[in-house]
Amino acid sequence: QVQLQESGPGLVKSSETLSLTCTVSGGSTTSYQWTWIRQPPGKGLEWIGHMYYSGSTYYSPSLKSRVTMSLDTSKNQISLEVKSLTVADTAVYFCARAAYSGYVEFWGRGTLVIVSS
Amino acid sequence: SYVVTQPSSVSVAPGQTANITCERNNIGRKSVHWYQQKPGQAPVLVVYDDSDRPSGIPERFSASNSGNTATLTISRVEAGDEADYYCQVWDSSSDHVYVFGSGTKVTVL
Numbered sequence: 001q002v003q004l005q006e007s008g009p010g011l012v013k014s015s016e017t018l019s020l021t022c023t024v025s026g027g028s029t030t031s032y033q034w035t036w037i038r039q040p041p042g043k044g045l046e047w048i049g050h051m052y053y054s055g056s057t058y059y060s061p062s063l064k065s066r067v068t069m070s071l072d073t074s075k076n077q078i079s080l081e082v083k084s085l086t087v088a089d090t091a092v093y094f095c096a097r098a099a100y101s102g103y104v105e106f107w108g109r110g111t112l113v114i115v116s117s
Numbered sequence: 118s119y120v121v122t123q124p125s126s127v128s129v130a131p132g133q134t135a136n137i138t139c140e141r142n143n144i145g146r147k148s149v150h151w152y153q154q155k156p157g158q159a160p161v162l163v164v165y166d167d168s169d170r171p172s173g174i175p176e177r178f179s180a181s182n183s184g185n186t187a188t189l190t191i192s193r194v195e196a197g198d199e200a201d202y203y204c205q206v207w208d209s210s211s212d213h214v215y216v217f218g219s220g221t222k223v224t225v226l
Contacts, residue, residue, distance in 0.1 A: 035215070045152075045160065045203055047215035058213035061119075094159060101166060102207025102215065103150035107159035 002027040004095050004108035014117045017083040022095030022108060024076045029053065033098035034071060034078045038091040039110070046091075048080065050098060085115045121204060123218040129194045130226045137221045139187040139204030147206040149187040151180055154201045154220075163202075164189060191223070199225045 008020035022034075035050040049059035051069045059067050068081045078095055092110040099105055122140045129135040139149060149167050152160035163174050167182040177192045191198055204218040 037215075044220040045154075045205075045217040047217060050213070050215070060214065061212065099165070101148060102209060103148075103162060103165040103205065104152070104160070105162060105171075107161075110159055 002106045006111040020080045022078040035096045040091045121218040135191040137189040145183045
């Protein structure tokens with residue numbers, strides 16, 4: 001069974017850069033889509049972006065200018081950076097594995113990131 | 118269009134049927150996927166590719182997609198079905214954008 005575990009700081013300051021890592025166990029990162037999704041407290045799901053082993057990366061148009069994803073297959077890890085943070089970036093951040101037809105099969109448990117002003 | 122519309126809430130009595138809609142222009146041309154999310158938990162896939170169920174998801178969960186509306190149907194609703202439900206489409210033809218619906222809170226009376 002594939003398992004994903006997000007890690008990173010729970011509290012960051014406005015204007016700083018958030019760095020999160022997702023460690024994958026029970027499967028390889030050399031296939032499938034690797035995806036980041038976030039959920040502000042009490043709100044719905046928001047897709048951040050996804051990438052493939054090939055390096056092809058796609059980001060949400062609303063976040064594209066501030067987001068970078070990367071994949072380290074040697075460590076079976078996916079990383080997310082979000083720069084120029086504001087309080088609106090406060091959310092639970094999920095990493096996930098998606099099938100090639102675009103649905104999420106496996107989710108991490110999520111990590112809460114609070115951006116303080 | 119990146120907007121997918123769901124009703125904010127649906128209430129249903131135990132044993133009855135809940136229908137949750139997901140609307141977008143020509144959504145029938147896309148594959149629609151559905152997730153269930155309970156408080157404090159990650160979402161769980163309950164339907165993929167319009168109407169397929171992952172292993173372990175009860176047959177009570179079914180779905181359809183045609184025209185401008187996709188629908189998730191929960192038959193013989195149980196108390197444990199109370200959760201938020203999200204539809205999702207993937208626009209693989211342009212920006213590869215994932216679009217989530219706004220979510221529907223299902224309350225079991």
